[in-house]
Amino acid sequence: MLSDASPDEEGTAAPPGRRRPPGDRVALRGDLRSALPDAAAAVVVTALVFALLWARMESGASDTVAVMPFMDDPGTYWMYLLSQAFGWSGLLWAWGTVMLGLLLSGPRPARLPVSRQVLERWHRTTSLTTTALMSAHALMFAAELVRYETKVAWAERLWVAFADTFVPGWYDSGTGRIAIPLGQGALYLAIPLGLLFYVRHRIGANTWRRLHRFVIVVYVLSVWHTLLYGTNVWYGEWPRTVLWLLQLPVAALLLLRLLRPARRAERLGPPGGRGGAARPAWWARGLGRVVAGAVLVGLVVVVVSGRDGGRDRPTHPPATAPHAQETD
Ligand code: HEM
Numbered sequence: 001m002l003s004d005a006s007p008d009e010e011g012t013a014a015p016p017g018r019r020r021p022p023g024d025r026v027a028l029r030g031d032l033r034s035a036l037p038d039a040a041a042a043v044v045v046t047a048l049v050f051a052l053l054w055a056r057m058e059s060g061a062s063d064t065v066a067v068m069p070f071m072d073d074p075g076t077y078w079m080y081l082l083s084q085a086f087g088w089s090g091l092l093w094a095w096g097t098v099m100l101g102l103l104l105s106g107p108r109p110a111r112l113p114v115s116r117q118v119l120e121r122w123h124r125t126t127s128l129t130t131t132a133l134m135s136a137h138a139l140m141f142a143a144e145l146v147r148y149e150t151k152v153a154w155a156e157r158l159w160v161a162f163a164d165t166f167v168p169g170w171y172d173s174g175t176g177r178i179a180i181p182l183g184q185g186a187l188y189l190a191i192p193l194g195l196l197f198y199v200r201h202r203i204g205a206n207t208w209r210r211l212h213r214f215v216i217v218v219y220v221l222s223v224w225h226t227l228l229y230g231t232n233v234w235y236g237e238w239p240r241t242v243l244w245l246l247q248l249p250v251a252a253l254l255l256l257r258l259l260r261p262a263r264r265a266e267r268l269g270p271p272g273g274r275g276g277a278a279r280p281a282w283w284a285r286g287l288g289r290v291v292a293g294a295v296l297v298g299l300v301v302v303v304v305s306g307r308d309g310g311r312d313r314p315t316h317p318p319a320t321a322p323h324a325q326e327t328d
Pocket residue numbers: 064084085087088090091094134137138141164165166180182183184185186187222223225226229230231232233323
């Protein structure tokens with residue numbers, strides 16, 4: 001979704017006689033520096049979400065407590081709340097960086113509020129911040145598991161928390177058996193797919209471009225994980241509707257990007273014809289467009305019909321909760 005030339009790589013010339021560090025490393029270092037204001041904004045957003053979740057728990061309005069009544073104490077479960085807050089800022093940043101990527105790789109808008117180079121830089125910095133936020137979300141969940149497991153020795157506490165959080169298939173409780181591997185899949189794909197940009201001189205621009213487009217899978221897995229497991233969007237009420245609604249512009253931009261890609265070589269053209277793609281690639285591209293169109297229609301149906309997979313709020317607290325802790 002990024003162009004091959006990074007504007008930040010300009011100005012990397014070193015004085016004669018001094019060895020120049022590889023361009024990839026310079027680009028990563030430069031982007032990490034540029035990501036600082038972005039990361040600071042993400043920390044502020046995370047803090048605000050954390051404060052909101054804490055206040056809702058204290059006031060008795062928390063949906064997390066409605067799903068898991070034993071959690072009715074923000075002072076004890078603050079790490080869990082912080083994990084949730086990082087999850088939300090991570091998802092928000094993922095949304096932003098995917099929208100920027102689709103804007104850059106789809107039909108060129110007639111007018112942009114900022115230059116293309118600036119949009120590209122924002123795409124790269126927000127993507128670095130997203131990966132950091134996703135990692136913080138998972139790490140805080142692991143930290144909460146370590147805190148919770150007081151009855152076992154330290155080594156076992158650390159191992160169980162690590163395995164439940166990071167080893168696919170280890171977490172064996174309720175919805176988490178599916179939802180946790182989805183989140184892990186998103187995190188484990190986000191790291192290489194995001195960072196490959198900085199080694200594209202070694203792997204080749206075409207390989208990088210081909211791999212980078214799978215980054216949309218990271219986003220889909222993240223949203224799926226949240227809809228399946230997030231207790232604050234557990235019930236079929238407005239927060240869940242908003243989450244579904246936010247996917248409409250992503251699906252619309254994805255469809256536009258596939259129908260009218262910025263790169264001439266990705267346009268559909270006649271199958272196997274001159275200047276067109278070979279037949280298998282043509283069918284793959286055609287199928288991609290049909291799937292994106294179907295997803296867009298599906299999203300509209302979900303939002304309009306209200307059949308969004310949300311559970312009904314029970315009149316009494318549930319006897320069991322979806323997450324491992326109280327079932328241990
Ligand atoms: C190792 C990977 C991951 C693990 C172990 C993990 C774990 C969890 C758990 C246990 C919950 C339930 C929290 C609740 O009670 O609501 C959750 C929710 C959530 N996760 Fe993840 N997750 C992972 C990856 C991700 C990724 C990549 C994203 C994308 C940004 C993400 C975003 C969210 C969001 C937004 C929620 C909803 C929180 C809420 O309802 O307040 N997670 N995750």
